[in-house]
Amino acid sequence: MRLIHNMTTIAECPTPENSPLGRVIKMAVIGASGVGKTALVVRFLTRRFIGDYERNAGNLYSREVQVDGEQVTIQVQDTPGVEVTDNAVGLPDHVSCSVQWADAVVLVYSVTDQRSFDLIDQLHQLVTRAGGANMPVILLANKVDLLHLRRVDSQQGPSLAGTLGCSFYDVSASEDYNQVHSAFHRLCCQLAKQQPAPASAQNSAGASATTEKRRSPLIPRPKSPNMQDLKRRFKQALSAKVRTVTSV
Numbered sequence: 001m002r003l004i005h006n007m008t009t010i011a012e013c014p015t016p017e018n019s020p021l022g023r024v025i026k027m028a029v030i031g032a033s034g035v036g037k038t039a040l041v042v043r044f045l046t047r048r049f050i051g052d053y054e055r056n057a058g059n060l061y062s063r064e065v066q067v068d069g070e071q072v073t074i075q076v077q078d079t080p081g082v083e084v085t086d087n088a089v090g091l092p093d094h095v096s097c098s099v100q101w102a103d104a105v106v107l108v109y110s111v112t113d114q115r116s117f118d119l120i121d122q123l124h125q126l127v128t129r130a131g132g133a134n135m136p137v138i139l140l141a142n143k144v145d146l147l148h149l150r151r152v153d154s155q156q157g158p159s160l161a162g163t164l165g166c167s168f169y170d171v172s173a174s175e176d177y178n179q180v181h182s183a184f185h186r187l188c189c190q191l192a193k194q195q196p197a198p199a200s201a202q203n204s205a206g207a208s209a210t211t212e213k214r215r216s217p218l219i220p221r222p223k224s225p226n227m228q229d230l231k232r233r234f235k236q237a238l239s240a241k242v243r244t245v246t247s248v
């Protein structure tokens with residue numbers, strides 16, 4: 001089997017950065033197309049579910065949040081959907097690059113899509129190959145609100161997570177902010193505990209070994225963190241709804 005990229009282009013990969021404000025936690029969200037990766041990231045970072053998302057071209061989102069009382073910069077790389085085909089050899093380059101950049105990976109499948117679930121085992125292998133065996137990974141089963149469309153048995157997710165050695169969460173980006181927040185937030189707490197003190201508290205020689213390991217001059221800087229873009233899209237979605245209502 002081979003993993004292919006569903007999108008036409010992704011121009012840039014994320015670059016590790018230390019915020020002058022303190023700790024930066026970097027996550028990559030990976031899964032098949034349409035499982036709700038963007039919806040989950042947007043829900044976590046803005047509390048909102050817009051419902052209609054542009055096809056993902058690999059956006060990097062960033063936001064300051066409180067983790068255990070500490071102000072932390074969360075950067076989330078939303079990766080384009082991957083698909084399974086024959087002769088799998090590795091992750092698409094841009095996804096692999098996101099894994100190498102990230103401190104942790106969020107694997108996502110949709111409970112309405114058996115193929116997206118079947119992909120997870122293989123994705124996990126490729127993620128640990130690209131990011132190292134110790135890469136923290138969590139598994140999210142999204143769209144649990146769609147009870148009538150469920151195709152993946154509710155026991156399959158926890159069982160697979162047990163086999164892979166990662167935490168598992170049933171979530172619904174559309175219906176339940178708390179579930180989504182809890183899953184991402186626990187991962188943030190775990191990472192915050194594992195990471196060394198912020199770069200600002202260290203001398204330059206003592207910079208994070210993890211950061212140094214992953215820094216590469218070949219990886220260009222990301223587009224600027226796009227909360228503005230999120231807000232724009234949210235406004236567009238709202239105005240589209242207003243237009244629909246007024247035209248009825």
Ligand SMILES: Nc1nc2c(ncn2[C@@H]2O[C@H](COP(=O)(O)OP(=O)(O)OP(=O)(O)O)[C@@H](O)[C@H]2O)c(=O)[nH]1
Binds near residue numbers: 037055
């Ligand atoms: N009912 C329901 N729909 C959801 C949920 N999460 C996402 N969706 C919908 O599923 C569709 C795909 O969501 P996206 O967030 O664009 O999925 P994606 O994984 O980023 O897809 P790609 O950009 O193709 O990689 C959209 O129509 C969302 O509104 C959910 O929890 N419940």
